[in-house]
Amino acid sequence: MLLNKIIREKINSKLMLTFTILSCLLVVLIFFGLYYKSSPLFTNNSIKDLLFSSEWFPLKGKFGLLPFISSTIWVTLISVIIAIPFSLLTAIYLTEYADKRFVRMINPLIDILAGLPSVIFGIWGVIMIVPFIKNHIAPALGISSGGYCLLAGGIVLAVMILPVIIHVVSEVFRAIPQDLKNASLSLGATQWQTIKYVVIRKSMPGIIAAIVLGLSRAFGETLAVLMVVGNVVKMPHSVFDPAYPLPALIANNYGEMLSIPLYDSALMFSALILFVIVLIFNVISRIILVRIERSLGIG
Amino acid sequence: MxxxxxxxxxxxxxxxxxxxxxxxxxxxxxxxxxxxxxxxMNWGMISQTPQGGFYLGENGGVLNAILGSLYLATGATILALMLSFPIVFYINIYAKKGSWFVHTVRLCFDILWGIPSIVYGAFGFSIMILLGMRTSLFAGIIVIALVILPIIVRALDEVVRMIPQGLLDASYSLGATKTQTSVKIVTRQALPGLITAILIAFGRGIGDAAAVLFTTGYTDNVPTSLFDSAATLPLAIFFQLGSPVEAVQNRAFASALILTIIILSISILARYFSGKYNKFKV
Missing domain, CATH: 1.20.5 (Single alpha-helices involved in coiled-coils or other helix-helix interfaces)
Structure with missing residues (x-):
């Protein structure tokens, strides 16, 4: 009876371990799966051509991904530049200034914003942001734009990644020991000076990690961007130009990809690029965050 | 001044x-x-599947997509839950606390959480081609389960981690095995967090579009078996918005409202449950 129990326990333990390891192996599996599917592409095209050429002629077997890669980078950067001031200021306000009742009211709203599906953000972009850029922002600057452009994608993405950055930055701020703040306040510093010279400085790595997390979220976001960014294969030159980011390329062409030779490999290679970059971003930011946790003795 | x-x-x-x-x-x-x-908005949007001429602006609704999304999210949530329990139990109850293995597993799930759903979709699609499978509800459920697995694992892990060691020791000292402790004590303690995690994951499953684009396909019919293609609400919105016919574009807005209402109710429910059951925790 007892032996039976022990054996069952052992089996359970090993079974759970297997599940755990298998799901972790998914990271490796996705990499090799995508690599395997994109490898036929490497026989005719060098990696350098694929990444740095802007010749995109699938029918001729030319798959220069540069227009897509630069669109992705542009739209991500725009979104992060817009999101940083808003999310940092909000996080500081919610953790250092606002009273608890106000925070309890705002937090659920930020959670709701985080939970909205990307297609909803996309449709909001189509209803509001695109016409606004077309009718107000672009004419005010003397530029003509259809509204479906990098800026529209950047604005929509910025709103999407705000909750991510606010959430992580607030955690980091809350982890700063109260003693440290008290020491600064007792020296006669105002609350803002304490925030500026103690809180922000002390949590700088955490802030960077939060921004990188937001960045990687924006990098792979598909539908919302696809709906507002115009999808024209061209190197974008201004924020009012339409663009065609990598996720949009994959999502738009999955239907045709089996009818043109190597096209599917090119799309899988795009997915591989997204995967590798997001992976690197995530590993960096998580390692920073884990270090912070440990240095403060939590976790 | x-x-x-x-x-x-x-x-x-x-x-x-x-x-x-x-x-x-x-x-x-x-x-x-x-x-x-x-x-x-009208009642037909919710109660009918697309009728003839739907894509020219005539009668019909998005019942196929509503049901498709609900089936998909339900299946994926159940599957992800079944996978996540053993993982969370293992890293919190069985494995040595604070070991490098536990840290690595947590890092892995953080990474999996960050992988864009389009990458899961592309990966799933390449596996499907390899196996010669067609787009189906089944394939969609598996891929969405992979997308939401890290969400559930992380949420559950947060809760289980907070369970005081003393409670576990009390259970062991009564002669309970780790399995019995996991199933009877830990699960009950984690209940409020569990319900919230399920609802969040369910909401994510309903709202995801990029991963199902490749794997679930799209059809005007309500799926009758796991191996049928299925429509999903986000894709219905996306396709309708892309239509040149204005009446169809307007339907995209109505469908978006339906999706938004579903998502909002889920998040309100999640909040209600996490508040309600918190008082039962030790």
């Missing part, structure tokens, strides 16, 4: 403006969708 006070009050104003603008953008998103959807 001295200079640093002025600086402080300027920044305080900026902070209030930033916080307010985030709340306003949420309000604006919801209001703009409601505003566009109300005039074109």
């Amino acid at each position: 001295d200079k640093r006070k002025i600086e402080e009050s300027i920044f305080k104003i900026l902070m209030r403006v930033a916080t307010l603008s985030i709340v306003i953008s949420l309000a604006v998103i919801l209001i703009s969708i409601i505003y566009k959807a109300i005039p074109v």
Whole structure:
């Protein structure tokens, strides 16, 4: 009876371990799966051509991904530049200034914003942001734009990644020991000076990690961007130009990809690029965050 | 007034403006969708599948997509739950606390959480081609389960981690095995977190579009078996919006309102449950 129990326990333990390891192996599996599917592409095209050429002629077997890669980078950067001031200021306000009742009211709203599906953000972009850029922002600057452009994608993405950055930055701020703040306040510093010279400085790595997390979220976001960014294969030159980011390329062409030779490999290679970059971003930011946790003795 | 006070009050104003603008953008998103959807909303949108001429603006609704999304999200949530329990139990109850293995597993799930759903979709699609499978509800459920697995694992892990060691020791000292402790004690303690995690994952499953694009396909019929293609709400919205016919575009707004209402109810439910069951925790 007892032996039976022990054996069952052992089996359970090993079974759970297997599940755990298998799901972790998914990271490796996705990499090799995508690599395997994109490898036929490497026989005719060098990696350098694929990444740095802007010749995109699938029918001729030319798959220069540069227009897509630069669109992705542009739209991500725009979104992060817009999101940083808003999310940092909000996080500081919610953790250092606002009273608890106000925070309890705002937090659920930020959670709701985080939970909205990307297609909803996309449709909001189509209803509001695109016409606004077309009718107000672009004419005010003397530029003509259809509204479906990098800026529209950047604005929509910025709103999407705000909750991510606010959430992580607030955690980091809350982890700063109260003693440290008290020491600064007792020296006669105002609350803002304490925030500026103690809180922000002390949590700088955490802030960077939060921004990188937001960045990687924006990098792979598909539908919302696809709906507002115009999808024209061209190197974008201004924020009012339409663009065609990598996720949009994959999502738009999955239907045709089996009818043109190597096209599917090119799309899988795009997915591989997204995967590798997001992976690197995530590993960096998580390692920073884990270090912070440990240095403060939590976790 | 001295200079640093002025600086402080300027920044305080900026902070209030930033916080307010985030709340306003949420309000604006919801209001703009409601505003566009109300005039074109009707009961047929919810109760009917697309009829003949639907894509030219004639009768029909998106029942196929509503049901498709619900089936998909339910299946994926159940599958992800079944996978996540053993994982969370293992890293919290069985494995040695604070070992490098546990840290690595947590890092892995953080990474999996960050992988864009389009990458899961592309990966799933390449596996499907390898196996010669066609787009189906089944394939969609598996891929969405992979997308939401890290969400559930992380959420559950947070809760289980907080269970006091003393409670586990008490259970062991009564002769319970780790399995019995996991199933009978840990599960009960984790219940409020569990319900919230399920609802969040379910919401994510319903809202995801990029991963199902490749794997679930799209059809006007309500799926009758696991191996049928299925329509999903986000894709219905996306396709309708892409239509050149204005009446069909308007339907995209109505469908978006339906999706938004589903998501909002889920998040309100999640909040209610996490508040309600918290008092039963030790």
